[in-house]
Amino acid sequence: MSLHKNLEIKARHMDFPFGSMNALKFHDDNIYKSSFMAGLSAAFPSGEKEFIDSVRNYRNKVKNPQLIEQIKGFMAQEGHHQYQHRLVNEELDRLGYNTSKVDKMLKKMIDKRLKVLDDKTRLAFTVAAEHVTAIMGSYIINHPEFLDNMEQPFKDLLLWHAVEEVEHKAVAFDVYMECEGDVKYLQKITKISTRLLHYRLFRNMLVLAFGTKHWTSFRDFKNCMKWMFGKDGMWRALRKPYKDFFTEGFHPWRDGGEELIIKWQEEFYHPEQNKKSEVYLQAKTG
Ligand SMILES: [Fe+2]
Ligand SMILES: [Fe+2]
Incomplete structure (x- = not known):
């Protein structure tokens, strides 16, 4: 049974005041937490460009008209x-990071991959x-405290990005x-992909932190590790939803998620940041 959901997917065109960000350690005054977020x-x-390209390859093969709209x-x-x-x-x-260095490393990796990988x-x-x-x-919408003490524009960016990833x-x-429908192959690739992702996210964090003079703070490193891997850390909480992927009959909507879209709308949405909203347009013209 297909659990395909006929949900309308639309981009919200936002305008975040990134120019007001003012601290290198913009997340919890911690160089490693901030570098992790900057690395992400x-x-x-470049990562999302490849997501689009890999799906675009299949656009003409999809028959389901609702799915064509969703693509x-x-x-x-x-x-x-x-x-x-x-x-x-x-x-x-x-603020002092070298995000282009991370982008260049990732581009190089994707270019190499494109030479050897097939569309599937x-x-x-x-x-x-x-x-x-x-x-x-889903985790950050449910646990916004994970982003406590983060400069507001970056926090708004992540929560907006989060809700669209859910949608x-x-x-x-x-x-x-x-x-394709080859579930075994998909599961195999997912395991490889997750290992590579862990390695890359960690490396990106270190590359960015080491490029600043604050990297020697052991206190920051320790707090960051606790934030990630501790009892209430994100990584531990993600284990179960991650593993659900490998269960019989998995579908991304099987265990819900629509409630997160409503939660975001009610608690985290700032219409004045949405270029199509009345408030935004009034502020710009008035
Ligand atoms: Fe995205
Ligand atoms: Fe996405």
Whole structure:
């Protein structure tokens, strides 16, 4: 049974005041937490470009008209995520990070991969990455305290990105299932992808932190490790939703998620940051 959900997926065009960010340690006054977030942001523009390209390869093979519409929404959302992260990455560089270094490393890796991987494998890697971004997004919407003491524009960016990752979490998966359907292969690639992702996120964090003069803070490193891997840390909480991927009959919407879209709308959405909203337009014209 297909659990495909006929959800309308649309990009929200945002305008975040990134220019007001002013601290190198913009997250909890901690160089490692801030570098981890900066590393994540640095990886999005090139990473999400590959997500779009790998799904685009299948656009003409998909027959389900609802899914065809959702692919357009997925591409629009990911395209806008790239744009916003490029903007914030410029500000992160102004604060003292070298996000372009991370971007260059990632581009090199993707270019190498493109020379050897077929379309099916590229799509499977995207499905795997989309599973991880969706469970991370779900986690931060449910546990915004994970982002406590983060400068507001970056926090708003992450929560907006999170809700759109939740909205389109099944698109690449549904495309893969309709066009390839090889679950065993998808699971194999997901395991490889997760290992590589852990390594890369950790390396990106270190590359960025080591590029600053604050990296020697053992206190920051220790607190960051606790924040990630401790009893209430994100990584531990993600284990179960991650493993759900490998259970019989898994589908990204099987265990819900719509409530997170409502939660974001009610608790974290700032219409004055949405270029299409009345408040935004009034502020710009009035
Ligand atoms: Fe995204
Ligand atoms: Fe995504």
